[in-house]
Each structure stands twice: as C-alpha cells, then as structure tokens.
Amino acid sequence: MFSSFMIDTWIAASIVAVVAGIVGFFVVVRGNAFAAHALPLGSFPGAAMAHVLGINDFVGVGLFAALGIAGISQLGRRSRHDVATALSLVTLLGLGALFLSLTTAYSQGVYALLFGQVLGVPAAALPPIAALGAIAVAATLALFHPLLLSAASPELAEASGVSTRLMELLFLVIIGFAAAVAMAVVGALLVFSLMVGPASAARAMTSRPVAAMLLSALLALLTAWASIVLSYLSDWPIGFFVGVFAALWYAWGRLPIWHRTAARSR
Amino acid sequence: MDWLLQAVFAPGFFSSQPVRIAMIVGGAAAIVSGVVGVFAVMRGQSFAGHSLADISSAGGSAAFLVGANPLLGFVAMALLGGAGMEAFRVRQLRERDLVTGVVTGAGLGLSALLLYLSVTTTSTRGAAITVMFGSMFSISQAIMPLAVAIGAAALLLVALLYRPLLLSSLDAELAAVQGVPVRLIETLFLMMLALAVSLSAITVGAILSTALLVGPAATALRLASRPGRALLLAPVVGLVATFGGILIAYDSYGWTGGRGWPVSFCIVALTFLFYLATSLPRGFGVAVLAIDVEV
Numbered sequence: 019m020f021s022s023f024m025i026d027t028w029i030a031a032s033i034v035a036v037v038a039g040i041v042g043f044f045v046v047v048r049g050n051a052f053a054a055h056a057l058p059l060g061s062f063p064g065a066a067m068a069h070v071l072g073i074n075d076f077v078g079v080g081l082f083a084a085l086g087i088a089g090i091s092q093l094g095r096r097s098r099h100d101v102a103t104a105l106s107l108v109t110l111l112g113l114g115a116l117f118l119s120l121t122t123a124y125s126q127g128v129y130a131l132l133f134g135q136v137l138g139v140p141a142a143a144l145p146p147i148a149a150l151g152a153i154a155v156a157a158t159l160a161l162f163h164p165l166l167l168s169a170a171s172p173e174l175a176e177a178s179g180v181s182t183r184l185m186e187l188l189f190l191v192i193i194g195f196a197a198a199v200a201m202a203v204v205g206a207l208l209v210f211s212l213m214v215g216p217a218s219a220a221r222a223m224t225s226r227p228v229a230a231m232l233l234s235a236l237l238a239l240l241t242a243w244a245s246i247v248l249s250y251l252s253d254w255p256i257g258f259f260v261g262v263f264a265a266l267w268y269a270w271g272r273l274p275i276w277h278r279t280a281a282r283s284r
Numbered sequence: 285m286d287w288l289l290q291a292v293f294a295p296g297f298f299s300s301q302p303v304r305i306a307m308i309v310g311g312a313a314a315i316v317s318g319v320v321g322v323f324a325v326m327r328g329q330s331f332a333g334h335s336l337a338d339i340s341s342a343g344g345s346a347a348f349l350v351g352a353n354p355l356l357g358f359v360a361m362a363l364l365g366g367a368g369m370e371a372f373r374v375r376q377l378r379e380r381d382l383v384t385g386v387v388t389g390a391g392l393g394l395s396a397l398l399l400y401l402s403v404t405t406t407s408t409r410g411a412a413i414t415v416m417f418g419s420m421f422s423i424s425q426a427i428m429p430l431a432v433a434i435g436a437a438a439l440l441l442v443a444l445l446y447r448p449l450l451l452s453s454l455d456a457e458l459a460a461v462q463g464v465p466v467r468l469i470e471t472l473f474l475m476m477l478a479l480a481v482s483l484s485a486i487t488v489g490a491i492l493s494t495a496l497l498v499g500p501a502a503t504a505l506r507l508a509s510r511p512g513r514a515l516l517l518a519p520v521v522g523l524v525a526t527f528g529g530i531l532i533a534y535d536s537y538g539w540t541g542g543r544g545w546p547v548s549f550c551i552v553a554l555t556f557l558f559y560l561a562t563s564l565p566r567g568f569g570v571a572v573l574a575i576d577v578e579v
Binding site: 096107 | 329393396489497502506549
C-alpha cells in the first residue's frame with residue numbers, strides 16, 4: 019500500500035482532497051451544487067478528445083471545462099440557470115459519446131475517467147495536478163471575502179462594489195480548475211461528492227468560515243485516504259467509497275437539524 | 285426523386301429491425317420525456333431529473349451484472365432514488381440541491397461498484413458505455429412491451445393530475461391556497477420524473493437522458509406562449525430530434541466507412557441545436573418551428 023508506485027497516488031489524492039475540500043466549502047455555502055456536478059462531468063469528454071487527437075489530457079479537460087463555463091454563463095442569461103446547466107452538460111457529454119466511439123480504446127479507460135482510478139496516477143501527472151491545484155486554492159483564498167459576501171448577501175456585496183455576476187463566473191472557473199485536478203484520481207462522476215460531503219459536515223461543526231474551510235479540507239483528506247486504503251484492500255473502485263463517505267458526511271452534518279425538527283414536531 | 289430518397293434514407297433503413305425497435309422505444313421515451321420535461325423545467329427541477337437519471341445507472345449496471353432486463357433495473361433504481369430524495373427532503377432550494385447532489389453521488393458510487401463487478405465477474409465488455417451513453421441499435425426486442433407500459437403509466441399519471449400539477453408548477457403558494465395537496469403532487473411528480481428518465485436512459489444512456497428531458501421542453505417553452513401548447517410541442521420536438529438522430533446515425537455508417545456516429549450523440553446534438561435556434565432573433569431559425577405554434 020505504501021510501495022513506491024503507490025506514493026504518487028497518495029500525493030495526487032492528497033492534493034485533490036485539499037483542493038476539493040477548500041473549493042467544496044464554497045460550493046456548499048454558495049449553493050452551486052448543480053454547477054459543481056456538471057462542470058467535472060462535462061469536462062470528462064475533454065479527456066476522451068485528448069485520446070483521439072493524441073494531445074495532453076489536461077489540455078482537453080481544460081478546453082471542455084471552458085466550454086462548460088461559457089455554456090452555463092451564456093445560456094444562463096436568457097433562461098433558467100438549471101436549464102442552462104443541464105443543457106450545457108448534456109451537450110458536452112454528447113460530444114463525449116462521439117469521441118469515445120472514435121477511440122479504439124476500450125471500456126476500461128472510460129471507466130477510469132468516470133469513476134476514478136487509484137493505481138493509475140502516473141508520475142508525469144503530478145506536476146500539472148499540483149500546479150492546477152495551487153491555482154484553484156490561491157484563487158479561492160484571494161477571493162475569500164467577496165465569494166462569501168456575494169453568497170451571504172448579494173445586495174450588500176453589490177453595495178460594496180463586488181459584482182455578483184463576476185463572482186459567479188470566477189467561481190465557475192475555480193470549480194473548473196478543481197475538476198481538472200480531481201478527475202484523474204476520483205473520476206468525473208464523483209469529484210462532486212468529494213467536494214460537497216466533507217464540506218457539509220464541516221459547515222455543521224463550526225460557524226466560523228475560515229475554520230469550516232480548513233476543517234472541510236481536513237475531512238476531505240481523511241475521506242480520500244480512507245477511500246484509497248479501502249479501495250486497495252478490497253480492490254473495489256475508489257469512486258464507490260468516495261460516494262458513500264460523502265453521503266455519510268452529509269448525513270452526519272444534517273443530524274442535529276433532523277433531530278431538532280423531529281423534536282419540534284413531537 | 286428516387287435519388288433524393290436514397291440520399292436521405294440509406295438503403296435498409298426501413299427494413300432494419302434494430303432501427304424499428306430504436307424508433308419505437310426512442311419515440312416512447314421522447315414523448316414521455318417531452319411532456320414530463322415541461323413540468324420539470326417549469327418547476328425548476330432539471331437537476332432532480334438529471335440526478336434520478338444518474339442514480340438509475342446503478343440499476344442498469346445491476347441488471348447488467350445479473351443479466352436482467354436493463355429497463356427494469358433503471359426504473360427500479362430511479363424510483364428508489366426518488367424515494368431517497370423524498371426521505372431527505374428539505375424546503376430551502378440551496379439545501380435541496382445539495383441533498384440531490386449527495387444522493388446522486390452515492391448512487392453513482394454504487395454504479396461504479398456494480399460496473400466493476402460486472403467487468404470482473406462476467407465477460408461483458410463495454411457495460412459502462414452502454415449504461416451511461418446508451419447503445420440504441422442494440423436494444424433487445426424484449427424491452428419493447430415494458431417500455432411502452434412505462435411510458436403509458438407516466439402519461440396516464442400526468443393526464444390524471446394535469447390540473448393540480450400545472451397549478452402547483454406555475455405557483456405553488458397559489459395552488460396550496462386553492463386546496464391542491466402540493467406536497468403529495470411533488471412526490472408523485474418525482475415518480476413521473478423517475479419513469480421518464482429511466483425510459484430515456486435505455487435509449488440515449490443514463491447520463492444523457494437529461495437531454496431528452498430538458499432540451500425539447502426548454503425549446504417548447506421558449507416558442508409557446510402557454511404551458512398547454514408547450515406540452516404539445518415538446519414531445520414533437522423530442523420526436524423530431526430522436527428520429528432525426530436515428531436517421532443521421534444510420535446514414536453515418538455510409539459516410540464514415542462503417543464506424544458510424546453514436547445515436548446518442550446525434551440526438552443530443554439535435555436537441556441542443558433546436559434550443560439554440562430558438563435563441564436566434566425571431567425570423568431566422570425560429571420561423572420553421574414557430575409555424576407549428578401559431579397554428
């Protein structure tokens with residue numbers, strides 16, 4: 019489990035977890051759940067395209083993330099936000115279906131892109147993961163206050179010169195970076211779980227934003243590590259464990275609230 | 285004239301059995317998703333629809349694993365997912381999206397496991413692609429009766445609940461004042477949503493079925509001034525996209541040297557193009573579609 023070829027996996031997964039935990043805190047606070055689900059999933063076809071064209075995976079994923087962001091924000095001007103997100107997502111995924119049919123590669127690769135792979139993180143992927151992750155975290159920290167303010171009170175934010183629309187767009191870009199980082203390890207479908215599960219538990223444990231954000235990163239780290247261990251021991255896919263742990267974290271965070279409402283209705 | 289027909293419909297299109305099954309099952313999916321989709325868009329439940337479809341993939345994967353009817357798997361899991369969302373239901377929109385997402389994640393995790401098991405224990409290749417992206421020309425004939433039955437059940441539910449459903453979709457508070465059991469309607473609508481997306485999941489695949497749900501409905505709501513008209517128009521848009529997609533995919537075998545484009549891609553691309561066409565200024569791309577509405 020700690021042999022040399024697993025070291026890269028541990029490093030990659032730790033970076034992914036910290037990025038997901040920090041960005042995920044804002045996903046939860048700002049209520050960007052659908053976008054945070056759609057962007058990673060919509061960028062996965064980029065990796066398939068990269069296979070077809072023989073270019074770097076990260077370039078393809080980045081391109082599709084950009085398309086997704088453009089789609090969500092442009093279509094969102096004229097129609098409901100959730101409709102814009104859904105349409106952008108399925109269109110990108112439709113392209114994914116096309117690219118997948120063009121590659122001679124195999125269902126195994128598709129499976130890894132969708133559900134993640136622990137053992138397959140190559141050493142060459144580490145520098146881009148680290149760089150993209152650092153950008154995502156740095157951007158989040160730099161925008162900490164405006165991101166929080168525009169979520170808590172859009173009017174107050176506008177009054178103090180923070181554009182809510184701009185914040186929305188910037189945050190989509192941050193999610194895009196986080197998606198590109200996380201996809202290689204946890205897979206496109208479950209990036210969202212790693213973002214949102216630990217963050218919702220952290221939010222329930224403390225009301226101080228900075229503490230909650232750090233706690234969220236810590237819980238995400240624990241989740242990623244535990245998932246690697248269990249995945250390694252059972253040989254089951256890492257995505258399964260990430261998905262289940264996220265649901266448990268969320269339930270744990272909601273327990274006090276359910277308890278309260280149950281007590282009130284009695 | 286003949287050469288034109290030949291050019292549009294590649295030889296064998298009308299006599300091919302897979303095409304026939306794809307048209308019937310795909311047509312049923314398009315009609316049901318179109319109708320249910322209009323309500324989903326009005327109620328702001330696109331994400332819920334997408335999530336139920338994602339979750340249903342676990343059922344599809346389980347069916348792959350045990351060799352059962354995949355449609356049955358999709359439907360069972362989608363209904364279960366709907367029940368899960370009901371169990372954790374919350375009022376606040378922001379929180380509701382979170383719950384939806386988390387339940388989706390758990391469902392997808394389960395799919396990951398089941399697909400992994402079906403790859404390792406059976407010799408089934410490409411299960412992940414079939415479940416997620418569909419493979420329309422290889423739908424087995426045995427699915428047809430169930431598909432038609434599920435489609436009919438969903439449409440019957442819509443017809444029975446039409447008034448209260450429409451009212452609560454337009455304005456939930458007003459509906460509650462008028463004595464509509466909003467909560468019950470919401471639960472039943474989640475069921476309709478589950479039936480619609482699982483039917484689409486068998487055709488264009490679990491993660492693409494949102495295209496048939498949201499695309500035609502959003503297009504129709506753009507074009508039609510009243511919800512009633514949108515309800516008639518959305519299935520038509522969905523049918524045109526589905527049949528057009530099947531035709532393009534079939535013909536593409538000839539253009540691409542026997543590899544062909546996936547049907548799912550063609551259908552999704554068409555629904556997106558239709559939606560884009562409605563964004564153009566009136567008088568451009570809309571003209572053709574708009575005629576339907578004025579009539």
